[in-house]
Amino acid sequence: MIRLISPVFLIVPLLALAACTVNPATGEQSFTGFMSRADEMEVGKKEHPKILKEYGGRYDGxxxxAYVRDIGLGLARVSEVAGLxxxxxVLNDDKVNAFALPGGYIYITRGLLALAGNEAEMAGVLAHxxxxxxxxxxxQRYSQAMATNLGLQLLSAIGGSAGMPAGLGNLVSLGAQAILQGYSRQQELEADMLGVRYMVRAGYDANAMTTFLGKMEAHKRLVAAISDDPKAAERFHIMASHPRTSERVIQAIGLAKAAPAGRPRLQRETYLARVDGLLFGDDPKQGIRKGRLFLHPSLHFQFEVPPNFVLFNSPAKVVARGPDGSVIAFDMVEAGKAKAAGNLAAHLANAWGLKNVERITINGMEAATGEKKAWSLKGGRMDTRxxxxxxxxxxxxxxxxxxxxGLTRRLATDLRRTTYSFRLLSSREAAAIKPLRLAVITVAAGDTAATLARRMPFEKFRLEWFETLNGLPRGQxxxxxxQVKIVAE
Structure with missing residues (x-):
């Protein structure tokens, strides 16, 4: 018997075939039919203000x-899409990160600039x-997702008659989303190959891409050690969205088959002169972490978290992570919205549904507190105050x-101390709070990594920070x- 093939199995491949074009950069067929160049530019334009807001705005210290823009445009001019x-x-964010939006929008954080040791390493990030x-x-990712969803919609339309088990469509959709989230290994290799090509065309040493990847891996390990949380770096680090290894970058350099004309550039001295004085760590406008203290000179307040808690700062809120999943989250409600809350105790009881609400006074300020049971993302029960x-x-x-x-009673005293550590700062105290900055210094006779590291204003991991910032192995x-980089007040 001849069986008829369902139209769904013909339509999706035909759509994919019709939507394939030859990419001028890779020279290969590329399925991008559901997103045109004009669409890409519109997406980038729309998302750009959101990125600035989320990452602390533009940094131009x-x-x-302007320096990064000049380097980036020089690399873009030697690409196959120079007219874009x-x-x-440069984002005012201390985390090590870089990413691109469609339409030619490329972002690099000041945290990444602090880690790079020469212009070629920074150029490698931009070229990638x-x-x-x-x-x-x-x-490609968007078009593949659209094609997958179209196929699933067509399958669901015939699913009843075909005997498709209920719920299978959602499972398949979830799998497709997981696969399409972030860049694939093949896409990362492709971006590395193209990045190497652009670096060489612009006269840079492509091996800097490999050396900087090693620095990023070292930085990721340091962040995990400081946080006492192996997953901490995964939440914020460039390596989370760019799954690359040194071996794959070396492979990309070989596959690119790009030979530099003349002696390739590193531009170490030029780069270090540019980053000398770069803001390091927190921006005072978003508050500053100093050990267990969080100080906000612009809003004139400070508080201190308990021992064994590590502070993380972002434009939206401050989070301190402690033992066994314990968390302190801190944020602010602006005066306009806060006025609508009215009586604090009543607000906590009615709007938040808290139990055992009581009025308290904290360093002369009206306050209220209450408690509630909650569930963690992992499904465990948690106490919330x-x-x-x-x-x-x-x-x-x-x-x-x-x-x-199991920890609530043991941590109660420490958390109470954190509550009552919140106080307002005088104008003089606020003015005395200075941010950390990167300083480029010249090594003198007798200087060692250990002696220079002791000059940095960190409570812990001074030597590790010095070695990571300068790309030095232990004992070198x-x-x-x-010239080397240190962090100074």
Whole structure:
């Protein structure tokens, strides 16, 4: 008997075939039919303001933004899509990260600039992101997702008659989303190959891409050690969205088959002169972490978290992670919205549904606290206590303390101390708070990594920070007269 093939199994492949074009960068067929170049530019334009808001805005200290833009445009000019209106932005974020949006929008954080040791390493990051854009990886992922969803919709339309088990469509969809989330290994290799090509064309040493990847891996290990959490770096680090290894970058250099004309550039001295004075760590406008202290000179307040808690800062909130999944979250409600809350105790009881609500006073400020049971993302039961504090300008500051039931009583005293450590700063105290900055110094005779590391204002991991920032293996001697980076107040 001749069996008829369902139209769904013909339509999707035909759509994919019709939507394939030859990519000028890779020279290969690329399925991007559901997102045009114009669509890419529209997406980038729409998302750009959101990126600036999420990552602390644009950073332009030491005119570093113009420097990065010049390097980026030089790399873009030697790409296959030189006519695209590229936009290069340095983000005011201390985390080590870089990424691209479709339409030519490329971002690099000041945290990444602090880690790089020369212009070629920074250029390698920019060239890699340009590679994602010229290869149109976002358009590929979007088009593949659309084709997959179209296929699933057609399958679901015939699923009843075909006897498809209920719920299978959702499972298949979830699998497709997981596969399409982030760049694939093949796309990362492709971006590396293109990045190497652009670096060589622009006269840079392509091996800098490999050396910087080693620095990023070392930085990731350091962040995990500082946080006492192997997964901490995964939440914020460039390596989370760019699954690359040194071996794959070396493979990309070989596959690119690009030979530099003349002596390739590193531009170490030029680069170090540019990053000298670069803001390091937190921006005072978003608050500063100093050990267990969090200080906000602009809003004039400070508080201290308990021992064994590690502070993380972002434009939206401050989070301190402690033992066994315990968490302290801190945020602010602006005066306009805070006014609508009215009586704090009543607000916590009615709007938040808290139990055992009581009025308290914290360093002369009206406050209230209450408790509630909650569930963690992993499904475990957690105890939750919220403290709301109204300060003189009308803002409401909120602590949320989340603890496993077995730890709640043991941590109660420490968390109470954190609550009452919240206080307002005088103008003089606020003015005395200075941010950390990168400083480039010349190694003198007798200097060692250990002696220079002791000059950095960290409580722990001073030597590890010095070695990571300068790309040094443990025990390596310093050369008198050479330049190194330290962190200074």
């Amino acid at each position: 030491q005119r570093i933004d 209106p590229y936009t290069f932005t 992101e340009i590679g994602h854009i010229t290869a149109r990886h976002t358009a 919220l403290v709301a504090i109204r300060e003189r300008a009308g803002r409401i500051y909120r602590f949320v303390f989340i603890t496993p039931p 001697s310093l050369i008198p007269g050479s």
